[in-house]
Amino acid sequence: IRKSLEREKELTELKSRFISMTSHEFRTPLTSIMGVTEIFKYYSQNWNEEKKQNYLDRIQANIKHMLHMLDDVLVVNKANAGKLKFNPTPLNLLEFCRDLVEEIELGLGTEQTLVFAIQGECPEAEFDEQLLRHILRNLLSNATKYSPNESTINFDLICNQEEVTFKVKDQGIGIPEEDQKQLFESFHRCNNVGNIPGTGLGLAIVKQSVEVHGGEITVNSQVGIGTTFTVTIPLYSPAAAPEQVQRPRAVCQLAVGS
Template identity: 40%
Template sequence: MIIDQSEDILLLTNAGMEVEFVSQSMEKILEIPVAKSMGKKINQVLDNFPSLPLMKPNQKMVIPVTTPKTKKRLLIEFEFKPQYTPTGSVQAIIAIGRNVTERENSLKKFKDTAFKEKELNQLKSRFVSMASHEFRTPLATILSSALLIEMLLQKDFGPEIKAKIINHVEKIVAQTNRLTDITSDVLLLEKSIQTEMKVSLKRIRIGKFVEDLVDTINRESFERRTVKFTMADGDTTVMTDPSLLTHIFRNLILNALKYSEGALDPEVYLHLRGSYFEVTVKDYGLGIPKEEHEQVFGSFYRAKNVGNIKGTGLGLNIVKELTKKLQGEIWFTSSLGIGSEFYVSFPVK
């Protein structure tokens, strides 16, 4: 009576792990009839029980169980206590099961929170390091240019003075734009990792969309280079967020231009692959060191071989987050000194 009224589940098996006794709490908690459990091995009674044999003295394990009637998802912790004969062989095994669903869920939430907090602290640390480095140069340039303009304005305006003033104004504009880009990247990264970020799906012709974007970048004449676009399989209509897609493709294409200076022009390919479309951005530039491949999509990460090429190290991290928002995937191949190919794949819907 005491055993049957217990909140714990008690099983007794023989040495072969075949059930010889089970308490009524098995049926009450797990909705598994006692009669159907008798004579069966534990891994036949509980679907997620590991293959036998498993025994170690006083071993504990947490097993997920879905009740057959009410479809509750429970986590049951079993503790196993082997019973030995005088000669030292296993005679029977007592298994005590306890519902630890609430405990395990609380523990998981705690671990998730701790992990996110640790990740956030790392992100803050990297941002402070990046910001102190990246903000210093443009701010110094803006300040010095403003002071020089002030000095020049005190003189007569000849052609030479006018040219110098224009030069410094252009520096101020360029460095202000750089600071604006850094701030925008940080804000977009913060927004992209929020689960409630809105995705506005629209129906677009993906081929024309990518072609127009490449044409726009080419008209901007980034270092007077031309990105080549190839649409191998014709065009199709897709459901996507044009704004997020523009940021993804633009970032990848501008990276291809930025990190392949003096090399062949980058290439963009569009392929239709059944229920997915895939865009490839290929460059013939610096390439990424093999030992750094796993870190490429990390926040504030920049490869060691980029030299003096400006950047925040946020671009690819943002691209990956936005790609996930659109239920897509991103991956790449790269060889040092040869170039890189970035692939993004999205459902056509």
Template identity: 50%
Template structure:
């Protein structure tokens, strides 16, 4: 039995009652029966019907065609015209509004049912097609931006590697030991940058395809954080100092260590990248009430308010990053890794003062799985 909501627009009272009774017998819900175009527009706004049965020859300021045009400007609702007779000019006007069908009065109940069902199914199919086309468009744009970003981000370290290698090959005998070390260091850091980018590209691809997996295992979060901080401190050298503090019992967690590394390598890496040299970075961990609450704090450039809502979308970066390198994938991956573990992330930031990311995770997702 059908449950679609239908609005009847018919100015002949007896005909309108007959239509309403037929629709109710067929199982449709009649949200209202009105006699004018103005009333029809009001009821469409109020009831949001699934379909409108519209008499073409309405009395009043607006006929059925004009009313349908107004409906189509605002609402995505299919209209079927009711008509006993209309001249060629009127029918041509009606065609322009792209109705989902015509029902000739006096109507046969079976024809009424068939026309309505075809119209509703066609409207659903068209809506699904529009959604699919929009998704395809978005995916195409995403792929274009993705490959542009990859090409751009790979070019810089590759150029650095090639230039350094050529200089070492051609002028090695003329270079001081210190200069040779600088070129070797540039090659190493460029390779490291390429490796990080490749890893993020691969993880982003998995995330977009829904192939990121969550495999929680028992984990001592304090040991995990200390190990991560030691690794990040070594990578950043002496340019920043990363401070770790913890409160509560965090030794008996059950989380996915790989996903956690993605999350906090990105957050700590961003804190280092966007903070002045010599400044402190803070990683704080609090375990209480079955939750692990992490905070990553910096004294960096901060994030403008208008940029904050977009930061977790692919390829989005804050407008104040200037020439600081980046590709806008890290926080997208962070969000995906958190969602897989039932976690949440929030940020508090002030431009020129710094940023704090707060990550909240259940301590033991093994119990929930």
């Protein structure tokens, strides 16, 4: 009985976090769309095409942002139900990371720098490309979002024959110690975020995505100094199973679990 009461309490807590997140985070883009459409309605007849396009682009960007948040809600829901689809395919890690770095660089603050470094040889291995993108995009976007304008973000890709490690290090606001336990829970946001927007879903999705790859994620952080997230994903089965040497361990684990 105590267990089910606890579970009930957790669910109520989750529901209230969900309501509080949606009412906060959807209000900003909706208010912006409302404002832009009002202005459009009254003044656009005198505007040239370019200005009209510009306003429509702003509406679209806000809608995209809301769709993205809804996608995250659906993904985290699936993940919590253990129904995250895991579809590993061979991936050129280096190319993949370089493309991602380029994409993130476009969204950097004016004086933020992203330094990408590679250590070791990355053997071709299998990853779920979509989930790996979730993992790295979330960690890198957190690093930029929770860091001041003039700061450096380090993204290290470290490979050896057994595993690959991704390290994302920032010089941002840091994560208070009392929040670190709940960091990977859905909708959890730390008490030092101020008015930086966010749903608190990114890391919950990251953790589940790392786990379906058979990997692990750790965090090291100090308030006011910075944060480092480290993700390690095993590439190959232990030597004890030589017939599986060419198969990523994550695939084997999924096969066992499914």
